[in-house]
Amino acid sequence: MKIPFVDLKTQYKTLKPEIDKAISNVLENTAFIGGENVTNFEQNFAKQYGVKSCISVANGTDAIYISLKMLGVGSGDEVITVANSWISTSETITQAGAKPVFVDVDEFFTIDVTKIEQKITSKTKAIIPVHLYGQPAEIGKIKQICDKHNLFLIEDCAQAHFAEYKGKFVGTFGDVATFSFYPGKNLGAYGDAGCIITDNDNLAKKSRMFARHGALKKHHHQIEGINSRLDGLQAAILNVKLPYILEWNKKRLENALYYNKLLKDVGQIETPKIREDVKHIFHLYVIKTKKREELQAFLKENGVQTAIHYPVPLPFMEAYKYLNCSENDFPSVAENKDRILSLPMFPELKKSEMEYVVDLIKKFFDE
Ligand SMILES: Cc1ncc(COP(=O)(O)O)c(C=O)c1O
Structure with missing residues (x-):
């Protein structure tokens, strides 16, 4: 018997009529960048999460980078994160201009909360716990530590779409949460894709602006930004998959x-x-x-x-x-x-x- 590590084909076959129709609609309407599918996905994801805003971006790595930048994390700052994760969690800290500070894991493979406070210095600006393998980190206690030391909390939910901690979705505890829709993820697109969720209107607006070349309106660049967009095809596919x-x-x-x-x-x-x-x-x-x-x-x-x-x-x-x-x-x-x-x-x-x-x-x- 041959057993693959992940089987994306079987899922596609099950959803084939819906997926093919969604893709075909995008092609017919040439809705490749922006448009209804993208807006709908952002609205649907935010609604299902019970948060005010979802900002779609090109991938889960950008989602972390944009969040750090828009929270004002930068040169001279330190950001605490977990020693076992995919490198996106820490490389984005460096790319934002700050220094990653690692903490060991607990018996659940997530950041060991008993070892966080000893790593906090006057330079610490934020904590990024990762809900690794789909298991919620001890997010209640992490939130308490963030509140006590006045630190931002960014939840890396790349592997934890709709996981729950004490009856509440992870991703709704922090200032902001980031997601990846890499094909093999629990909710996966057919290419790179990601998003940011937050209840902070100002942060949502700034993140959207930064991810769209610093402009909310075409040719009105209020700041310099980057190009990080969820494309229409991926949004259409994610809209089909989200209800499942x-x-x-x-x-x-x-x-x-x-x-x-x-x-x-x-x-x-x-x-x-x-x-x-x-x-x-x-x-x-x-x-x-x-x-x-x-x-x-x-x-x-x-x-x-x-x-x-x-x-x-x-x-x-x-x-x-x-x-x-x-x-x-x-x-x-x-x-x-x-x-x-x-x-x-x-x-x-x-x-x-x-x-x-x-x-x-x-x-x-x-x-
Ligand atoms: C924990 C974690 N954070 C961030 C990312 C980055 O996501 P992406 O591959 O969409 O950039 C991943 C994806 O592999 C991940 O597993």
Whole structure:
């Protein structure tokens, strides 16, 4: 049996008539940049999130960069973020002119809130927690820390569309939240796409202006900006997909719980822990094992694709060598980096496929 890590084809086949029609409408109307699809998506996404504004942008990386810039983060500032994430979270801090300050992870793979305050200095301007793998970070406590120290809170929701913390969507706790609609995400476009959500009208207006060359009206450039737009085709595709997101998230969670059940008695595997009182949306299903390399190779030999998120934690990357971080500073990510393994996870994953994966894992450890 061959099991891909992510299966985007099956989802497309299910939605084919709707998607093809939406794409064809964009082509017929040559609505490639701006237009009804983009406006509708922004309105629909903001409405479903219960926030005042959604500003669509070209990708999730731009969403973070624009948010930092528009909050006034820049030269001489420090921004605290988590040691294990995709590099977008930290490279945008540098590109805004500030310095990233990393914090180790907790047992849920998200920023360890007990270690944040020791990293706060007079230069700290903001915190960017990441709801990694679809698991909400301890956002209630992070918000308290931000309020206490007067820091901006930017939630990186690239992997956590409609995940919940104590019954409230993540992305609605901070000053602003950023999303990626990269194809493999829980809500994915067919190319690059992203957005920013906020309840702050002024921030929304400034972000929109900055992302559209500094102009809200053509040729009226109030500031210099950048070009970061969601295109019409991606917006049309996202409009088709948005009504399905909660159902897909539910299926991912069911799949994760089924994996947990099947893997319960495999002593050499640690299954992902779910934080109390959250809705984890399992963008990724990440196990831990001391025999990661061998297990990954064995699964590959038997047709099962897996991945590692991420093999090198941010502080240990070449790009951050100048920060002189050592493994002792980040014991949890240092330990996790050689143990984490992401198993196939997507809404359409069948029980029989998960059973096949787990049977292989059991066979590997029995031998
Ligand atoms: C945690 C995190 N932040 C930010 C991004 C950036 O999103 P994009 O690839 O759309 O620029 C990603 C996407 O991979 C991500 O996983």
